[in-house]
Amino acid sequence: MTTNIDPTVVPDAARAVRVSRVHGEGDTTVRALDDITIGFPRGRFTAVMGPSGSGKSTLLHCLAGLDAVTDGAVYLGDTELGSLSDRQLTRLRRDRIGFVFQAFNLLPTMTALENIVLPASLAGRRSDPAWLDRVVAAVGLEQRLQHRPGELSGGQQQRVAVARALVGRPEIVMADEPTGNLDSRAGAEVLALLRNAVDELGQTVLMVTHDPVAAGYADSVVFLADGRIADHMEAPTPDRVLDRMKAFDRVAAGAGSRGE
Numbered sequence: 001m002t003t004n005i006d007p008t009v010v011p012d013a014a015r016a017v018r019v020s021r022v023h024g025e026g027d028t029t030v031r032a033l034d035d036i037t038i039g040f041p042r043g044r045f046t047a048v049m050g051p052s053g054s055g056k057s058t059l060l061h062c063l064a065g066l067d068a069v070t071d072g073a074v075y076l077g078d079t080e081l082g083s084l085s086d087r088q089l090t091r092l093r094r095d096r097i098g099f100v101f102q103a104f105n106l107l108p109t110m111t112a113l114e115n116i117v118l119p120a121s122l123a124g125r126r127s128d129p130a131w132l133d134r135v136v137a138a139v140g141l142e143q144r145l146q147h148r149p150g151e152l153s154g155g156q157q158q159r160v161a162v163a164r165a166l167v168g169r170p171e172i173v174m175a176d177e178p179t180g181n182l183d184s185r186a187g188a189e190v191l192a193l194l195r196n197a198v199d200e201l202g203q204t205v206l207m208v209t210h211d212p213v214a215a216g217y218a219d220s221v222v223f224l225a226d227g228r229i230a231d232h233m234e235a236p237t238p239d240r241v242l243d244r245m246k247a248f249d250r251v252a253a254g255a256g257s258r259g260e
């Protein structure tokens with residue numbers, strides 16, 4: 001167990017300690033994560049970037065308890081996920097993590113409002129009405145609450161998904177390519193919402209993205225390469241992130257094909 005005795009240290013919302021994740025067996029094994037140790041501080045917006053196949057989604061899935069680590073440990077707050085049963089993990093995801101996916105993942109037969117409050121209803125809780133109003137106002141959906149997803153634009157659907165993620169006041173919001181299916185204007189709105197959730201609502205956000213513009217909304221960027229942490233950038237701008245990503249491409253080109 002670790003204890004923060006320095007009160008100036010911001011405790012981590014989520015943390016990976018010496019995490020490896022190996023897929024497959026024998027000749028076909030892939031080391032998707034290779035001895036990763038990293039913490040995601042509370043109240044910050046962190047982006048995870050890296051070349052395709054570098055382990056970004058695997059890291060997010062391990063941190064959310066959607067995938068099991070091969071070695072090491074992941075923590076949500078002080079809870080070590082490896083010690084939990086499947087049932088406890090399901091409850092932890094429902095009660096303590098907000099998710100935003102590329103594909104929105106809304107239920108088509110429910111209204112926007114019903115989708116937003118669904119996780120709380122499943123948990124047998126009533127959403128705090130004042131907080132619900134604040135979140136709905138923050139995502140700009142006051143006039144759309146009775147619409148079904150099919151009656152909303154992609155950007156509006158993703159704003160419903162962001163509201164759904166925020167309404168339970170989770171310890172962390174995990175977003176996997178949240179702008180991947182959106183045009184640049186709708187994407188900018190969703191990113192501004194996530195930024196606002198951190199600045200105005202004190203939320204913690206962890207976002208996997210390919211897009212340097214999206215990463216520019218974060219407080220910091222963690223770069224993965226070959227399942228390891230390759231770099232870290234504070235106060236990113238799209239240009240600096242793009243330059244860093246180009247450097248990965250140059251290394252990859254210089255190394256040639258990595259083979260099997």
Ligand SMILES: Nc1ncnc2c1ncn2[C@@H]1O[C@H](COP(=O)(O)OP(=O)(O)OP(=O)(O)O)[C@@H](O)[C@H]1O
Pocket residue numbers: 023024030031032050051052053054055056057058059
């Ligand atoms: N279920 C699986 N079985 C076998 N290999 C897997 C599995 N899931 C992921 N991998 C491999 O693990 C590595 C990391 O995959 P991951 O999806 O985490 O990368 P990523 O950085 O998110 O990629 P992308 O940007 O393309 O989405 C890749 O080589 C991938 O092929």
